[in-house]
Amino acid sequence: MKKASLKDIANQLGVSITLVSLVLNDQGDAKGISAKTQKRVKDLAKKLNYKPNQVARSLRMGNSKTIGLIIADISNVFYSAIAKSIEDKAFENGYNIMFMSSEENPDNEAEMIRILLDRGVDGLILSTSFKERKEIRQLRDAKVPFVLIDRYIPGVKTNYVLVDNYQGSFDMTKHLLSMGNNKIAVLNVTPSHLTTMKQRIAGYKDALRMHGLSVNNKLIKEISHDNINYCMEKALKTLLLEEKVHSVFFLNNKLTIAGLELLKKINIRIPQDVSIASFDDIELFRFSYPSITSVIQPKEEIGKLAFEVLLKQINDPELEKQQIVLPAKLVIRESCGSTMHSAFGMSVLKQNNLNV
Amino acid sequence: MKKASLKDIANQLGVSITLVSLVLNDQGDAKGISAKTQKRVKDLAKKLNYKPNQVARSLRMGNSKTIGLIIADISNVFYSAIAKSIEDKAFENGYNIMFMSSEENPDNEAEMIRILLDRGVDGLILSTSFKERKEIRQLRDAKVPFVLIDRYIPGVKTNYVLVDNYQGSFDMTKHLLSMGNNKIAVLNVTPSHLTTMKQRIAGYKDALRMHGLSVNNKLIKEISHDNINYCMEKALKTLLLEEKVHSVFFLNNKLTIAGLELLKKINIRIPQDVSIASFDDIELFRFSYPSITSVIQPKEEIGKLAFEVLLKQINDPELEKQQIVLPAKLVIRESCGSTMHSAFGMSVLKQNNLNV
DNA sequence: CTGAAAGCGCTTACAG
């Protein structure tokens, strides 16, 4: 049951490989090949279950109908949800995906890009960990079609699709303020050069200022990605015992989980003792006790649009680069106390309280 | 900055492509190429940042250093965790992964296998949804290296790596019995031909019998994968109101989440009104209220071993097929009531109760 | 020590 090739069909029919190729690529009519011959070719192809060898096709055509996807970690549901929606769109369009998890390490990422390009991918979708502009600029200058997701590189004009991190964070901070929490701590995670983190911090600061409060840098803590639990304990103890904050805003879902676990361990009640909120909603936050107020990112939309933008870029490499920023939404749950109405006119999604 | 080829290097150095290829593939010494020439080639290759075109290499060598991964859904953390551990192992060994989500649909799966093979993958890792033996048998007979994960096809000798579904379910049922629940319902999900579901049901039944109880088929409900919420509501209402069961054992994490949500909505208290337990532990179950007693699968181990077995099969296609069944573990949490000790001598992992 | 040549399976100008 060896796979059939063009040659097999050509030999069996006594015609040339060229002819078979033409017919099977629907060039038969254009090249004026007789209907009868075309039918013979197609019938035999079907009978032999012929499918073109994509590797040979790639080599010859210079494209592979494959894209590379580099995210921080495929096992983080934020990325796997995006991966799924990219996959769906890609499959529709005949594209396959190779994925790689960079672990937020720029060296890994550089190597992975190289590997994917050597394998002839037609384009890349990246949640990049690069700090410098160099690598992304090179990629763009080398005319590799690519789309950034989640983060972008300031100062380099590229395609990107991401959520409005500033607005999401601004809105959440305003919500916390409206609940009567004036001392709001915020925890971000290294690598802190990421635009996600920078803009979430900026949104937080501006919301405070707009509320007439000054920013206290002691309330902004950075948690090391490689040592979350240890840093979390140090940070929360300082914030709760010394700074006596009213609430803590965690800037991604991993931080929130680590914080939640710790607060329960040390018997801090939420929201009675401290309110908490999270950027980046996950299913767990609906079911946890208490359920967690958070900023939702449109993951499916990010993936879908990222692929669409990439596809356009692949089909026309000279196309103007496209920047898409999607709105973030708040989900108000229990972790900041109960509220019957939102004090400001932003988009707020109310959810049934599951933990009666 | 066009990519350098062997030809570029050969031309610049005034040697043949053959020589360059040999040197760069570390055949220089074996073929007796002078150290000096070797150095010139290697230096220039480095300078031009030469990397072999993997597509050409694949075509010529008949292998691609790529494997295909077909799972039900990459956005389900059960599969994305496995994907991550496969990825890590694959990367170590110079392999890349193309993934596809079959949605448990055999037609999708057949098409995806075909696509991946046309793209020249060296092997496949599949959480197969096939009901019949035919497709998997064909794959095996075509000498395609592959490893099944999570489920296998009875009656077809293949490589597989999975958890002991029978034992996990048996132990959990015994645990429920030991907690004083005699009327235990069990919910499985379509497609119910999967060995996972069959063996979990078998473990449940045997545990009952070994406890001197007879199996009541009214307590075994099948939930349609395509209509989980509707079926769940119908099933739970019958089980709770008519059958008055003491506990419900959900056979995968999606079912548990749907069940949990529904029970809260209709104000059924866990475990006071009904105990619940889950097969397939996820992070959410540690944080939910109440936290959920469940059967843990060693996801990382499954992924790691699956790749290792696949690699061996790729390197030696005549190798004896390998079957690996890993032990399942219970995590006892709050959803079945509190217990200070386990009534039987199985491996039980105790966890700190997070929801004091 | 080194090179010319074939071939992996395809597509596509070119020629008739």
Next chain:
DNA sequence: CTGAAAGCGCTTACAG
């Protein structure tokens, strides 16, 4: 209407 030929970039027997 149809076919011979070149070429994508590589590897590898074979020859000298």
